[in-house]
Amino acid sequence: MKVLLWxxxxxxxxxxxxxxxxxxxxxxxxxxxxxxxxxxTWEWPAAAREVAPGAIAAERPDVxxxxxxxxxxxxxxxxxxxxxxxxxxxYLEHNAPPEHAARSxxxxxxxxGPRLPLVHVTAxxxxxxxxxxxxxxxxxxxxxxxxxxxxxxxxxxxxxxNEPVRRWRVAGTDLVLAVADPADPAGRVAVDVFGMGxxxxxxxxxxxxxxxxxxxxxxxxxxxxxxRRGYLHPYRWTSLxxxxxxxxxxxxxxxxxxxxxxxxxxxxxxxxxxxxxxLLGAAARRWLADPAEARERGxxxxxxxxxxxxxxxxxxxxxxVLAGAAGGGSSAAPPAAQGGRGPAAGRDGHDERTEVRGR
Numbered sequence: 595m596k597v598l599l600w601x602x603x604x605x606x607x608x609x610x611x612x613x614x615x616x617x618x619x620x621x622x623x624x625x626x627x628x629x630x631x632x633x634x635t636w637e638w639p640a641a642a643r644e645v646a647p648g649a650i651a652a653e654r655p656d657v658x659x660x661x662x663x664x665x666x667x668x669x670x671x672x673x674x675x676x677x678x679x680x681x682x683x684x685y686l687e688h689n690a691p692p693e694h695a696a697r698s699x700x701x702x703x704x705x706x707g708p709r710l711p712l713v714h715v716t717a718x719x720x721x722x723x724x725x726x727x728x729x730x731x732x733x734x735x736x737x738x739x740x741x742x743x744x745x746x747x748x749x750x751x752x753x754x755x756n757e758p759v760r761r762w763r764v765a766g767t768d769l770v771l772a773v774a775d776p777a778d779p780a781g782r783v784a785v786d787v788f789g790m791g792x793x794x795x796x797x798x799x800x801x802x803x804x805x806x807x808x809x810x811x812x813x814x815x816x817x818x819x820x821x822r823r824g825y826l827h828p829y830r831w832t833s834l835x836x837x838x839x840x841x842x843x844x845x846x847x848x849x850x851x852x853x854x855x856x857x858x859x860x861x862x863x864x865x866x867x868x869x870x871x872x873l874l875g876a877a878a879r880r881w882l883a884d885p886a887e888a889r890e891r892g893x894x895x896x897x898x899x900x901x902x903x904x905x906x907x908x909x910x911x912x913x914x915v916l917a918g919a920a921g922g923g924s925s926a927a928p929p930a931a932q933g934g935r936g937p938a939a940g941r942d943g944h945d946e947r948t949e950v951r952g953r
Contacts, residue, residue, distance in 0.1 A: 596615065596655040599619065599658070601630035603661070611642045617641055619643065621646060629647065685710045685711065702728045703724065713731050716854070718854050718855040720732050734903065737840050740844050742844065742896060743817055749882050753825075754787075755767070755828075756789045758787065769830075775801050783875060786818075788815055819844065831854065832854060838856070843899040848895055851874070861894065863894035
């Protein structure tokens, strides 16, 4: 099967491209957000090919995977093909609603266009969005296993976040600083921050100078994160971060804010999940003093991640979704509660259907 998709989310796409299909990635001059082509900091298989917008139609894709509302318009402008009409289509939603969940209506479930299959990456996201009449499936994350890389040799926490200054409260950047530089210096915990746009953090937190690591290639990022004593996931409101799943898969013990999908994704054996930042800081200090406990928690995290977020399960689930779309069917299962406008009906009276996979 030929699958057309945009390079939007590098870590997620890395896992998706491990499947058995041929993958077409739009490439525009300048590699802007609507045509980045292949990644430069991840290793992607040869089956992922760059294609110019004007050449997409000649490739005759079997299905398009949309990830942003304007991509359907791009498809039609570039190829003359209408998503869900002339070309089978699936819409993947990576994120939780950006605003108030009770008032967030997903664009796929509204309007006069075709009702595309809507895939969420967590069950939390599926119930926070009003999905309208769209048939909904949840396919939880899967990751390429980087191996049991954890050493914990560096007495610091690792945080992976992109643009921590712009996304300040959403990403929990203020909470990172609360752990890294509390009012009582005796309680301070060293933190190393990895990601894109992290250099600007030093302006707001000078004590992090030398502890921010800008946009490392994945092959370098994973071992560096695994050298830290634990992984801190401070996000207030976002989807379940793939960096969190990758950290658990590497065998890192986890400290996570008890928001969005984190509480159901991180078992108690793997670390500490709490909305009390003082408890997270206390656990970090305990692990710094007791590497054996950190290693034990990390081993449990890896076992859990391999079982729940394994790559083959993820690829199998996506094969079923893509086959259902390309065959003209829906991958949705019988109704389940998902936060729409009625008990099981969309705005136009059609059933809203939800299936959760990867649990």
